[in-house]
Amino acid sequence: MALPSTDTSRLDNTLAVIRTLRDQGSVARIDLGALNGISSATVTSISAELLQQGLITERPPETPRPTGRGRPKTLIELDPNAACVVCIKLSINEIQLVVGDFSGQVRHSEHHAVPTLTLSADDLEALLEEKISTVCAQQLKGFQRLAGICLAVQGVVSSQSGTIIWSPALSFRNAPISTRLAERFHCSVLLENDANCIASVLAAQPAYADCPNLVVIMLGYGIGMSVLINGVPFLGANGSAAEFGHSKYQPDGALCACGRRGCIEAYTSDYALYRAAADHLALPSGDSAHPSEQQMQALTQLALKGDPTAQRIYAEAGRALGFGIANVLALFNPDLVLITGSGVRGFDAMQAAMHTAIDDALVAELMGTTRIEHCAWDRDMTCMGGITMALNATDAQTLLDSQTAREA
CATH class of the missing domain: 3.30.420.40 (ATPase, nucleotide binding domain)
Incomplete structure (x- = not known):
């Protein structure tokens, strides 16, 4: 929109209208005003411009009220094309x-x-x-x-x-x-860490609306993390902040994909779990360096069904995860730590050792009111x-x- 450089409030209001429509779908003009703290006159003016530009469309009015009083609301929505x-x-x-x-x-x-x-x-x-x-x-x-x-x-x-x-x-x-x-x-090209993309989806969900200080840990082939402070991702000086998987659990410990030893990822990632199990358990054949979902499901089921070797491997993974989370709690004091990713398939086998490690690492005052939860990975976000x-x-x-x- 060709707006004067000084008319930033108009642009901000227009962007707020677009993003509300994107989040909520079809909305009446009067409700857009209430949701964004914008006057009805401003919403009417903005929506007229967006209609002219082909960015929104109007839906047929809602069904008339049974009482016959008042005009039915006309809903507007983004034109997806x-x-x-x-x-x-x-x-x-x-x-x-x-x-x-x-x-x-x-x-x-x-x-x-x-x-x-x-x-x-x-x-x-x-x-x-x-x-x-x-x-x-x-x-x-x-x-x-x-x-x-x-x-x-x-x-x-x-x-x-x-x-x-x-x-x-x-x-x-x-x-x-x-x-x-x-x-x-x-066109513009954004380069983003995958964990930050996932965190942006989770942060927008109503269930986490009360968690502006949110930590999302992603378990899978690697271990990723995103830290949102007051709703804004913390990136650091060159974008390498929040590399949770490459913080240390055991100096000179297991080899990590990054080339160093002792990283949390070297104990908790899919490749680390499978590497620790491959020489001791009968598992599906495949690329042990890049285990498939079938291979990881087989290993997880062994742990959940009580195989002592698999249980020991997942307990060590949970311990590494727990000490890492303890550091996150001490450093950031988030509202919520949310664990997700394809690796949550094995969370039940990890969580007891994880919580024990957190309790061993932190006094209760540093744990505070932070919640630690996991989120099912039923779709790739x-x-x-x-x-x-x-x-x-x-x-x-x-x-x-x-x-x-x-x-x-």
């Missing part, structure tokens, strides 16, 4: 591409098996360009514009510079990736978070583009 974003999740030997519409819903998803560890930085850039180009050609018909791209990566990334610093999915380090993609596709983050980052540009197109 006004813009779209593409989110790419990069993980070990796989990339997933998802198209999200302007309302934040997934319109297309595809997976590709890729030997990521064999790629150079140039190979990865070329591959991403190829896959995004194909998705754009095949799936973006009907959308008014491609607003942005989000690349969600396991590991350490710098969102500010668009650089993948280190990822267990890749054999190279310190590769700038965003600039080339932005130039190729003429990475791309959903990437879609929302990309849309929120590009809404202002979408407003400007739509205003320019209307005036052309």
